[in-house]
Amino acid sequence: MNDVTLKKIAEILGISITTVSKALKNYPDVSKKTKKAVLDLAEELHYTPNSFAVNLRTKESKTIGLIIPEVVHHFFSSVINGIIDEAEKNGYLVIILQSNESLALEKKQVDLLLNKRVDGIIMSLSNQSNFDNHIKEIIARGIPLVLFDKISKLINCSKVIIDDQKAAFEAVEHLILKGCKKIAHIRGPINPQNAIDRFLGYKKALEHYNIPFDPTLVYPCLHVTFDEGKSFAKQIIETHKDVDGIFVITDLVAVGVLAYFNEVQIKVPQQVKVIGFSNWFMSQVIAPKLSTVDQPSHEMGVQSFQLLFEEMSHKKNETPFTPRTILLETSVIERESTKKP
Amino acid sequence: MNDVTLKKIAEILGISITTVSKALKNYPDVSKKTKKAVLDLAEELHYTPNSFAVNLRTKESKTIGLIIPEVVHHFFSSVINGIIDEAEKNGYLVIILQSNESLALEKKQVDLLLNKRVDGIIMSLSNQSNFDNHIKEIIARGIPLVLFDKISKLINCSKVIIDDQKAAFEAVEHLILKGCKKIAHIRGPINPQNAIDRFLGYKKALEHYNIPFDPTLVYPCLHVTFDEGKSFAKQIIETHKDVDGIFVITDLVAVGVLAYFNEVQIKVPQQVKVIGFSNWFMSQVIAPKLSTVDQPSHEMGVQSFQLLFEEMSHKKNETPFTPRTILLETSVIERESTKKP
Numbered sequence: 001m002n003d004v005t006l007k008k009i010a011e012i013l014g015i016s017i018t019t020v021s022k023a024l025k026n027y028p029d030v031s032k033k034t035k036k037a038v039l040d041l042a043e044e045l046h047y048t049p050n051s052f053a054v055n056l057r058t059k060e061s062k063t064i065g066l067i068i069p070e071v072v073h074h075f076f077s078s079v080i081n082g083i084i085d086e087a088e089k090n091g092y093l094v095i096i097l098q099s100n101e102s103l104a105l106e107k108k109q110v111d112l113l114l115n116k117r118v119d120g121i122i123m124s125l126s127n128q129s130n131f132d133n134h135i136k137e138i139i140a141r142g143i144p145l146v147l148f149d150k151i152s153k154l155i156n157c158s159k160v161i162i163d164d165q166k167a168a169f170e171a172v173e174h175l176i177l178k179g180c181k182k183i184a185h186i187r188g189p190i191n192p193q194n195a196i197d198r199f200l201g202y203k204k205a206l207e208h209y210n211i212p213f214d215p216t217l218v219y220p221c222l223h224v225t226f227d228e229g230k231s232f233a234k235q236i237i238e239t240h241k242d243v244d245g246i247f248v249i250t251d252l253v254a255v256g257v258l259a260y261f262n263e264v265q266i267k268v269p270q271q272v273k274v275i276g277f278s279n280w281f282m283s284q285v286i287a288p289k290l291s292t293v294d295q296p297s298h299e300m301g302v303q304s305f306q307l308l309f310e311e312m313s314h315k316k317n318e319t320p321f322t323p324r325t326i327l328l329e330t331s332v333i334e335r336e337s338t339k340k341p
Numbered sequence: 342m343n344d345v346t347l348k349k350i351a352e353i354l355g356i357s358i359t360t361v362s363k364a365l366k367n368y369p370d371v372s373k374k375t376k377k378a379v380l381d382l383a384e385e386l387h388y389t390p391n392s393f394a395v396n397l398r399t400k401e402s403k404t405i406g407l408i409i410p411e412v413v414h415h416f417f418s419s420v421i422n423g424i425i426d427e428a429e430k431n432g433y434l435v436i437i438l439q440s441n442e443s444l445a446l447e448k449k450q451v452d453l454l455l456n457k458r459v460d461g462i463i464m465s466l467s468n469q470s471n472f473d474n475h476i477k478e479i480i481a482r483g484i485p486l487v488l489f490d491k492i493s494k495l496i497n498c499s500k501v502i503i504d505d506q507k508a509a510f511e512a513v514e515h516l517i518l519k520g521c522k523k524i525a526h527i528r529g530p531i532n533p534q535n536a537i538d539r540f541l542g543y544k545k546a547l548e549h550y551n552i553p554f555d556p557t558l559v560y561p562c563l564h565v566t567f568d569e570g571k572s573f574a575k576q577i578i579e580t581h582k583d584v585d586g587i588f589v590i591t592d593l594v595a596v597g598v599l600a601y602f603n604e605v606q607i608k609v610p611q612q613v614k615v616i617g618f619s620n621w622f623m624s625q626v627i628a629p630k631l632s633t634v635d636q637p638s639h640e641m642g643v644q645s646f647q648l649l650f651e652e653m654s655h656k657k658n659e660t661p662f663t664p665r666t667i668l669l670e671t672s673v674i675e676r677e678s679t680k681k682p
Contacts, residue, residue, distance in 0.1 A: 063436070063457070070422075071412075071421050071422050071425070072415070072419050072421075072422050073418075074413070077412050077413045077414075077418045078413050080412050080413075080437075081411075081412050081413050081439070084412070084437065084438065084439060085439075088438070088450075093436045093438070093453060093454075093457060094436065094437060094438075095404070095434045095436050095437075096421075096425065096435060096436075096437045097425065097429070097434070097435075098422070098425060098426075109429075112434060113434075116434060226622070226626060255626060256626075259626055262628060281567070282623055285567060285596060285597075285600055285627075286626075286627060287603060287628065
């Protein structure tokens with residue numbers, strides 16, 4: 001209803017439509033005076049270049065899609081932050097969808113984004129997801145795709161990840177070097193690759209230091225919540241009174257563990273040492289301060305967009321692109337929860 | 342490059358383009374058999390209906406824009422959650438941008454969204470923002486607009502807010518009824534309406550209970566961070582040793598206050614009572630558990646989208662719409678940090 005065509009501007013100013021169009025695009029062969037007149041009138045008439053028409057011509061939407069399991073999670077919101085900052089610098093908008101860890105929803109969302117003709121897609125897979133048809137469809141259509149954090153090794157596309165196995169190994173090694181001899185692991189759900197890799201890293205560290213692996217010391221989370229941390233801490237200490245170390249899948253759950261130990265006055269780090277994963281900012285705020293593995297979430301977002309941008313540029317120029325995997329560095333951060341007494 | 346036209350499908354199946362188009366749109370006058378053949382072939386050929394062309398016809402993009410100060414903030418990520426859940430239910434996608442509290446960035450982002458021809462915009466204003474030209478431009482173009490949380494009273498559009506003044510009054514009243522006689526206020530920045538209203542609520546409560554207002558007891562945050570909470574707690578207790586209550590603009594900052602008091606062993610609630618604002622889930626996890634004002638963030642997102650949807654529907658049907666303000670309920674939640682000893 002507020003749409004004004006180039007034609008109207010041309011009529012009012014008594015110049016050709018071509019000149020109006022050139023003026024709006026800042027072509028050098030239009031005089032400054034004419035440009036100013038066109039721009040002023042365009043502003044007065046609330047003229048917007050018809051971006052859909054532009055899209056039809058350039059075949060670019062300058063929009064990318066992002067599908068993540070949940071927005072309300074410090075790790076993911078920090079990745080989002082990195083992605084939209086970097087996208088904006090490069091003139092791209094980001095459509096954000098959350099799968100709520102549901103494969104059905106994730107499939108629907110991929111469809112939506114493909115119908116919207118986004119120029120590329122960045123995803124962190126839901127716990128139920130694997131190399132399913134919806135992912136194959138993205139690749140079959142030649143839409144650039146980057147996976148981060150929760151990936152599937154079966155999918156041949158670019159990825160931005162950390163070495164979860166190595167990071168977990170180092171976390172458990174840290175507990176062992178602090179004197180822990182019986183270490184429990186609160187792990188993530190069964191399906192996602194990063195939960196599997198962290199579990200494997202835990203197992204490898206035990207093996208490396210000749211500590212027998214005991215499957216009853218492994219507690220899988222269903223929803224990865226604070227409350228699960230509290231209830232597993234209770235189970236661990238009631239079933240295995242001599243556990244002296246716990247490696248927890250993520251800081252939020254580890255904070256639940258600490259909250260329970262606080263309540264029942266089990267001393268951390270004296271009786272049990274606890275290490276988390278992700279370096280959530282709250283982990284240095286609670287008492288005792290939580291040792292953890294630093295996972296560069298904002299950087300993960302920035303790199304994911306850059307990798308997608310690289311692939312989109314290759315596609316535009318019709319030059320070949322081979323998917324790459326970027327591995328970001330992690331490090332163990334020692335705080336009070338694993339200090340030697 | 343993977344684009345296939347209706348023409349190709351029509352050619353292969355030996356039917357008319359109109360029939361193909363009708364089959365894809367599930368018209369009743371096309372046989373089930375033909376529909377199946379068309380859909381199967383469309384899938385095989387990775388056919389996508391050209392959404393830009395569709396957009397040109399319907400003048401709807403089925404996309405809305407959301408501009409918020411920051412994604413990595415539990416309150417905002419919870420509102421986002423509510424908005425995208427509700428938008429998806431109604432077939433809308435959400436483009437999310439963050440202003441990082443910068444007016445310049447916010448203006449650029451409004452421009453981007455208008456050029457993208459979104460059907461509507463939801464915003465929470467940056468601290469520097471007011472009724473500036475970019476907001477006027479949205480309204481002048483007739484694009485439905487809803488503001489939430491950080492609004493400006495000068496802007497005539499729909500809003501979803503809480504009664505910050507009343508909520509703050511109740512928080513401070515809670516401290517007074519628990520016996521506090523000298524109450525400090527760590528407030529938000531000078532500009533945003535919600536910080537102003539919470540400050541006015543604080544003042545009114547003091548007045549109502551005949552406690553003299555002392556401007557030196559008011560500490561304005563610049564960035565509303567955990568660290569500001571720590572440093573203001575130190576300042577307050579060093580400058581006013583007899584302060585026995587603190588009302589803090591938001592839980593994150595209040596958690597900083599508690600962290601400092603823990604460090605220097607000032608007893609909460611015995612020596613000083615502390616109440617926050619927002620009911621961040623961490624506030625019931627820390628020791629002592631933080632009393633706070635519950636702010637329904639997810640609900641705020643849901644209602645914001647619903648209000649926008651209502652306005653978009655009126656626009657589509659060309660029926661008049663009068664902007665409305667929805668006021669959501671808040672309540673004081675008493676936890677350990679304000680308990681009577």
